[in-house]
Amino acid sequence: MNKLAKLLFAAALTTMASSCESFLDVNTNPNQVTSATPDQLLGNALTVTGAVYTNYNAFSNFQIYWTKSNAVSGFNEERSYNYSSTYQQGLFNGAYDNLNDYNLIQQLGATTHPNHAAIARIMKVYDFLLLVDEYGDIPYTEALKGKANITPKYDKAEDIYKDFIVQLKGALTDINAASAGRAVGAEDVVFSGNMAQWKRFANSLRLRILLRESNVASLNSYVAAEMTALQADATANGGFITSDVLVQPGFAASAGQQNPFYNTYGFAVGSPNTTSTYRFILPTNFLLNLFVNNNDPRVTQEYRPVGAVKDASGNQTVAGTYAGSNLGEGGLSPTTGSTFQAALGGNPAGTFAGTFLRSANQPVVLMLLAEQLFSKSEAETRSLLTGNAKADYLAGIQASFNTTFRNAPAPTAANRLVNGGDIDPVSNFNKYIAANVGNGLVDWDATTTRDTDTYGKIIPGTRTVSTVEKILTQKYLAENTIAGTEAWDDYRRTLLPRIPMSTAPSVPGQRAKRLLYPQSEINTNKANVPLTTTQYDRIFWVQL
Numbered sequence: 001m002n003k004l005a006k007l008l009f010a011a012a013l014t015t016m017a018s019s020c021e022s023f024l025d026v027n028t029n030p031n032q033v034t035s036a037t038p039d040q041l042l043g044n045a046l047t048v049t050g051a052v053y054t055n056y057n058a059f060s061n062f063q064i065y066w067t068k069s070n071a072v073s074g075f076n077e078e079r080s081y082n083y084s085s086t087y088q089q090g091l092f093n094g095a096y097d098n099l100n101d102y103n104l105i106q107q108l109g110a111t112t113h114p115n116h117a118a119i120a121r122i123m124k125v126y127d128f129l130l131l132v133d134e135y136g137d138i139p140y141t142e143a144l145k146g147k148a149n150i151t152p153k154y155d156k157a158e159d160i161y162k163d164f165i166v167q168l169k170g171a172l173t174d175i176n177a178a179s180a181g182r183a184v185g186a187e188d189v190v191f192s193g194n195m196a197q198w199k200r201f202a203n204s205l206r207l208r209i210l211l212r213e214s215n216v217a218s219l220n221s222y223v224a225a226e227m228t229a230l231q232a233d234a235t236a237n238g239g240f241i242t243s244d245v246l247v248q249p250g251f252a253a254s255a256g257q258q259n260p261f262y263n264t265y266g267f268a269v270g271s272p273n274t275t276s277t278y279r280f281i282l283p284t285n286f287l288l289n290l291f292v293n294n295n296d297p298r299v300t301q302e303y304r305p306v307g308a309v310k311d312a313s314g315n316q317t318v319a320g321t322y323a324g325s326n327l328g329e330g331g332l333s334p335t336t337g338s339t340f341q342a343a344l345g346g347n348p349a350g351t352f353a354g355t356f357l358r359s360a361n362q363p364v365v366l367m368l369l370a371e372q373l374f375s376k377s378e379a380e381t382r383s384l385l386t387g388n389a390k391a392d393y394l395a396g397i398q399a400s401f402n403t404t405f406r407n408a409p410a411p412t413a414a415n416r417l418v419n420g421g422d423i424d425p426v427s428n429f430n431k432y433i434a435a436n437v438g439n440g441l442v443d444w445d446a447t448t449t450r451d452t453d454t455y456g457k458i459i460p461g462t463r464t465v466s467t468v469e470k471i472l473t474q475k476y477l478a479e480n481t482i483a484g485t486e487a488w489d490d491y492r493r494t495l496l497p498r499i500p501m502s503t504a505p506s507v508p509g510q511r512a513k514r515l516l517y518p519q520s521e522i523n524t525n526k527a528n529v530p531l532t533t534t535q536y537d538r539i540f541w542v543q544l
Contacts, residue, residue, distance in 0.1 A: 038109035038116035043187040043249060045101035049123060050247035050364030052094045053485070054260045056130050059088050061484035063512075064476070064491055064499050065287055069351070070330040071279040079328045079504050081512035083535040089518030091134065095127045096143070102127065103144040114178035115195055119188065121171040122202050125164045126366070129209065132157050133489055134515045136539040137530055151525045158219075158540045164209050165226055168202045172237055175199055189249040190366065199237045201245055204372045206230050208486070211375055212541045214384060215493055227384045240372050244403055246363035253360035260364065266357040281351055282331045283324040286500055289456030290477060292322060294442055295435040297428040298404045301355045302480065306332065326455055328502030355404045356481055370399040370478035371486055378471050390444045393471055397432070397442075400478035401425040440465030441473050454500045472496040492542045510536050513544050 062078040077087050102120040109117035131138050140160045142152035175195050184193035191197040210226055213219045234240060251259045255269050263269075265278050283303055291299035305320030325331025373396035380389035405425040436442035440449040444467075451461040472490055476497050479487040491499055492513060501511040512535040522529050538544070 036108075038105045038113040038120070039182060039185070039187050041101060041105050041108075042116055042119065042184075043189050045098060045105060045120070045123070046189050046247055047249045048098050048101070049127065050366065051260045052091075052098050052127065052130070053366060054264075054364060055094060056091055056134070057261075057481070057484040058264075059091060059134075059515075060488035061481055063484075063488045065284060065480055065484055065487070066281050067284050067325045067327050068330055069280055069282045069325070069332060072276075075280075079502055080506040081502065081510065081535060082506035083512060083516050085516050085519040085522060088515055089520055091515065092131065092518045093520060095131050099124055099127045100144055109181075112181050114174060114181045115184045115193075115198075116182070118171045118174040118178065118195075119184065119198055121167055121174065122198060122205065125167050125171075125205060125209075128160065129164060129205075130485065132160050133212070133485075133539065135517060136514060136533070136537075139525075139528070151528060154528050154530060156540075161209060161213060161541075162222075165206060168206050168209075169229075169233070171202050172199055172233060176237075190245060190247055196238050197241070200239060200241045201367065203230065203234045203237060204240045204245075204367060204375075206233075207240065207372065207375050207379065208367075210384075211379065212489065212493060214379075214382070215543055216541050224384065227379065231385055240376065241367060241369055244365055244369050244399075245367040246365055248363035251361040251363070258360040259362050262357055262360050262362065265352060267360070269360075278351060283322075283351070284455075285324045285326055286454075286456040287477075287480065288322045288324045289452065289458075290441075290473070290497075293450070293452070293456065293458055294432075294439060296432055296477070298355075298401065298477065300353075301404050301423065302353055304351060304353050326503055327500065328504035352481075355406075358406070365403075365482050368399070368403060368478060368483050368486075370396045370403065371475065371483060373399055374471050374475035374478065378468060381467050381471065389467075393444055393474070394433075396471075396478065397474055398425070398429050400474070401429040401432075403478070403482070441470060444470070468494070469496050492539075492544045495543060507536065511544060512536065513538055513542050 062075070066078075068075040068078070077083055102124045105113075105120035106117045106124070109115075109120070128138070128140065136157045137154040138157070138160070139152035140155040140163070142149050145152065175198060178195075184195065186192065188194075191201075206226075207230060210223050210230065214223045216223075251257060253269060258269060264275065265281065266274060268275055288299070288303070290296070291302075299322060303322055306323045307320040323332050373392045376385060376387060377389045377392035377396060379385040380387045380392065402425045405423050405428065433442065438446050440446040447464060448462045449465050450458050451463045453459050472494060473496070475490060476487050476499075490496070505511065514533075514535055514537060516535055517529050517531075517533065522531070
């Protein structure tokens with residue numbers, strides 16, 4: 001199978017409103033008979049998941065990381081939380097479309113391709129989790145049946161969550177029992193057929209799911225028991241992930257083959273200038289202040305400073321400043337005519353830089369190692385798991401630095417930034433830790449930090465920082481833009497870190513907690529859709 005012909009998807013998949021329904025999705029119609037085999041389907045399904053997750057992140061990033069620039073009007077829903085049934089409905093449709101592929105792989109591979117079927121079982125949980133966390137109750141037990149049931153009932157979100165654990169445990173059992181059938185190979189564009197890695201990923205998904213439920217008082221006993229079971233299963237099945245989980249089908253700087261985020265928010269194929277979408281997005285002041293106030297060198301790789309200047313030899317002579325805006329407001333208008341042309345690409349000032357736009361062929365992240373380590377540290381801090389919470393916390397920060405500086409060019413005079421040093425992740429991690437001794441947002445043993453206003457600007461005084469806030473602050477920084485879905489979920493679960501809401505909500509004092517069911521679903525399954533739901537209703541684990 002030719003990867004570039006079979007696995008790479010069209011650029012249309014990458015838009016925020018995309019439903020990921022492309023010509024590559026052979027299972028758009030679940031009633032149509034297909035002669036494809038699980039090994040022929042898997043690569044495309046995993047690749048489309050990367051596009052689906054990119055779209056979910058784009059929505060979530062506007063809740064906690066992004067705001068608009070003055071280069072564009074609009075983004076009214078993001079600014080006001082005034083959602084409609086047509087807003088972001090592609091997220092619902094795209095995930096279910098992808099789930100049909102995994103369901104077919106699982107059905108076809110039950111006896112002849114048991115490991116392919118197990119991978120599909122894990123990835124069904126991954127996709128269904130995206131849906132539950134944004135919509136709450138969804139079609140689950142009666143979903144994916146094609147014409148056998150075109151109006152599936154909606155299952156309770158809490159019940160679905162419990163079945164996620166059952167399915168992930170079952171996937172471990174399936175992998176351990178698979179002694180025959182076709183081996184998984186290059187069609188696995190995530191782990192290249194390494195089933196031990198798939199077991200670690202299943203364990204890490206279980207941890208993500210159980211932490212979501214861990215702040216629900218009525219589930220305390222259930223979560224405690226399942227965490228104990230998870231620890232035992234992880235010990236017996238290789239532990240948790242040991243590196244970022246990436247989708248890499250062979251992205252390339254060609255039409256329909258670019259990394260989806262890069263294609264939408266970076267550079268069009270063959271163009272030296274950024275897309276218009278690039279100039280629509282700014283980081284929030286709250287995020288930038290967290291970076292700058294704590295001398296965090298990751299900001300030099302993630303954003304372009306305004307007013308930075310390089311001389312003819314490429315040495316940066318003026319550091320510039322990082323500029324953003326507040327949720328609900330507009331900020332500066334980045335242009336391609338910036339005086340600062342970065343070593344990692346001629347990107348406009350004030351917005352995305354190398355970490356997010358390294359190249360057209362960079363992989364898509366499905367799960368960060370940093371997320372897993374911070375989650376483990378939180379669970380250990382709260383006595384849900386046993387282990388060394390401090391060690392996992394520090395390893396989480398280091399993992400974030402490794403991701404942030406991944407594949408950066410070797411340090412030279414041309415890319416040593418005045419306000420960032422070189423691009424070595426270890427030295428920058430050490431500088432970050434050394435610069436924040438006594439700062440409770442970074443230093444594990446410190447309990448206070450400088451006080452700030454709502455948007456992160458330093459004000460006189462200090463405040464107390466809990467260990468959990470420390471962990472979640474660093475997790476928030478690590479997941480910036482790459483995994484905004486997880487950061488948004490953590491915020492709704494814990495209200496940490498102290499992210500300000502939009503300055504222009506349609507309902508004063510209210511922040512949207514979920515998405516509305518899409519109009520496409522209302523049109524076809526109205527009798528089962530919970531029509532009374534609003535964007536201000538809580539999903540069962542949400543504390544916001």
